[in-house]
Amino acid sequence: MKGFLVYISWRITVLFVWGFSIAFCVEAQITRLPYADTTSGNYFGTSVALDGKRAVVGASGERSCDAGSGAAYIYEVNDSTESWMQVARLVPQDCEKGLAFGKKVAIDGSVVLVAASREFFGDEHSNAVYVYEEIEPGKWIQTERLTGDTREQQEGAAGADVAVYHDRALFTTSGNLSPGNEIDGAAYIYKKNAGKWILEQRLVGSGNIQRGVFGGNAALYQNFLAVASSSYFGRGAGSVYLFGLDQSGSWSEVARLGGIQDFFISLDLYENELIIGQARSGSRESGQATLFAQDSTGVWEKTATLEPPTPYRKGAFGTEVAIYEDRALVVGYDEQLHLNYNVDRVVYIYARDNDQWQYQGIIDIGEAAFGSSIDLHGNTALIGAASGVNAGKAYVVKIP
Numbered sequence: 001m002k003g004f005l006v007y008i009s010w011r012i013t014v015l016f017v018w019g020f021s022i023a024f025c026v027e028a029q030i031t032r033l034p035y036a037d038t039t040s041g042n043y044f045g046t047s048v049a050l051d052g053k054r055a056v057v058g059a060s061g062e063r064s065c066d067a068g069s070g071a072a073y074i075y076e077v078n079d080s081t082e083s084w085m086q087v088a089r090l091v092p093q094d095c096e097k098g099l100a101f102g103k104k105v106a107i108d109g110s111v112v113l114v115a116a117s118r119e120f121f122g123d124e125h126s127n128a129v130y131v132y133e134e135i136e137p138g139k140w141i142q143t144e145r146l147t148g149d150t151r152e153q154q155e156g157a158a159g160a161d162v163a164v165y166h167d168r169a170l171f172t173t174s175g176n177l178s179p180g181n182e183i184d185g186a187a188y189i190y191k192k193n194a195g196k197w198i199l200e201q202r203l204v205g206s207g208n209i210q211r212g213v214f215g216g217n218a219a220l221y222q223n224f225l226a227v228a229s230s231s232y233f234g235r236g237a238g239s240v241y242l243f244g245l246d247q248s249g250s251w252s253e254v255a256r257l258g259g260i261q262d263f264f265i266s267l268d269l270y271e272n273e274l275i276i277g278q279a280r281s282g283s284r285e286s287g288q289a290t291l292f293a294q295d296s297t298g299v300w301e302k303t304a305t306l307e308p309p310t311p312y313r314k315g316a317f318g319t320e321v322a323i324y325e326d327r328a329l330v331v332g333y334d335e336q337l338h339l340n341y342n343v344d345r346v347v348y349i350y351a352r353d354n355d356q357w358q359y360q361g362i363i364d365i366g367e368a369a370f371g372s373s374i375d376l377h378g379n380t381a382l383i384g385a386a387s388g389v390n391a392g393k394a395y396v397v398k399i400p
Contacts (some may be wrong), residue, residue: 005348020220030365033075033084037062043070044309044392047115049107053077055084055382058102059368064091067259070101074140078394083123084396088140090114100314101130108164111136112215115159117172127157127173131197146190148173149319151250155216163220166190168200170220172227175213176259179233185215186225187243187382189251201251203288211258212238212265214390217369219269224294225251226274228265237261240276242300255300257292262318268376270323274300277318284308287317289330291357304357306350310338315349322376326352327399329370330382345371349399370395 001023013308032054035044043061054078062259074088090112091296092101106131114131131144146169148158156174163170168191176186187203205214205227212229219226223245228239242255257276266277272294282288289306317332328350335344344366350357363383364370371393373384381397 009270015228026353028328029398030228030363031084033057033073033090033180033394033396034327035059035073035391035393036381037065038391041388041390042392043075043102045369045372045394046214046386046392047103047105047396048373048375048382048384049105049112050377050380050382051109052377053079054107055394055396056105056107056114057382057384058105058114060100060116061388061392062102063097064101066097068094068100070099070116072105072112074107074112087138088109089139090130090132090142092116092145093142102160104159106164106169109162111164112140113162113169113171114165114348117157117159117160117171117174117258129158129159129162129169130167144190144275146171146188146197148186148188148201154183156183158188160215161218161224163218164219166218167198170218170225172215172218175215177213178233182209182213182232182234184209184213184229187215187218187225189225203227203243203251205239205256206253207239207241207256207258208313210236210257212260215255216265217267219267219274221269221271223266224254224269224272224274228260228267230253230263232263235280238265240265240267240274242274252389254298257300260290264319266321267318268321268323273303273323273329275321275323277321279332280317281320282317283311284313284315286311286313286315286333287319289318289321289328289334291328304318306330306348306357306359308334308348309330309359310334311338313326316345320371320374322374322381324376324378326375327379328352329374329376331374334364343368345369347371347374347381347397363399365395367393369393 046061047058072090101116106113127144160174173185175182191200216228244254260279291304320331349360369385369387372386
């Protein structure tokens with residue numbers, strides 16, 4: 001389905017859908033990506049990644065070769081019609097029941113990473129990261145299957161998150177999240193050399209387990225990468241570790257940003273700027289998103305804090321974040337019925353002008369699963385709506 005309109009209000013927390021308009025509203029076109037599977041619980045949209053005119057969407061619950069084996073889909077936009085079309089469907093060579101292929105995805109140019117991670121405590125065989133490459137226009141093939149170091153028996157399952165930038169691929173292992181038995185995970189960097197993906201380095205954080213379990217969500221951009229380290233069940237503050245690539249070609253820790261309040265810490269990198277979601281933070285745990293940047297001396301400092309226009313109690317603001325140039329997206333609720341019960345998850349839009357970040361409006365289609373995953377490239381957002389109850393969806397949004 002293509003071409004329905006959502007109206008983003010420039011007034012606080014007001015959005016009107018399906019052509020109902022008021023003053024001070026602007027139009028933004030939303031395109032729902034084509035997907036034939038209408039099975040409930042296919043989790044289409046559980047992960048999304050966007051790179052210009054290409055998009056990848058994971059469907060970790062799809063019955064591709066067997067129940068819950070999963071799949072991933074590649075889409076491209078047609079320049080003349082501006083419509084998005086499916087150009088590839090990815091299924092791993094070792095497809096099996098319950099593989100959850102598509103739990104995480106990443107794309108950069110002609111390289112796509114897809115994680116298969118059936119659970120945090122899965123064994124190594126059931127958790128891996130698959131590399132797909134476009135060998136000719138429209139022809140994508142699996143070129144690698146990456147896993148963690150099999151000698152590291154306690155670092156958790158591979159594929160907690162994935163990222164790719166040019167000739168480097170990143171994935172994390174989950175660690176052990178069991179209360180009282182927490183064990184750090186790791187981050188693996190692979191570099192493509194002579195057509196092969198070779199392990200470049202295995203990274204771990206410098207802090208102890210009280211600063212969070214290393215190895216959750218991650219991001220990679222140019223010469224920096226970031227890895228979350230959440231306290232999960234402990235309710236204490238977690239951390240985000242930043243690593244930089246030096247002139248010798250080695251990655252080293254350059255910063256640990258502490259005091260991060262979230263269960264699953266969301267984050268994103270663009271150039272030398274990092275955004276971190278903190279859904280447990282803020283007034284009444286309404287949530288915040290914090291921005292950090294590297295200054296001229298190389299130090300990473302907090303530069304801004306984004307807050308929801310209405311801080312609902314336990315509003316989950318910051319559960320997903322994305323940044324690109326002078327735009328940022330943050331997922332949260334924008335309605336509260338009573339007590340801790342929230343409905344209507346939306347995507348908040350922020351823009352920077354003269355070094356100041358300002359709230360711009362929200363994207364809302366009236367679906368509770370909306371915003372389960374997000375990505376941003378230029379003025380285009382890709383937003384997943386994955387659900388265990390209904391068939392999943394994914395939307396491309398042109399932001400004014």
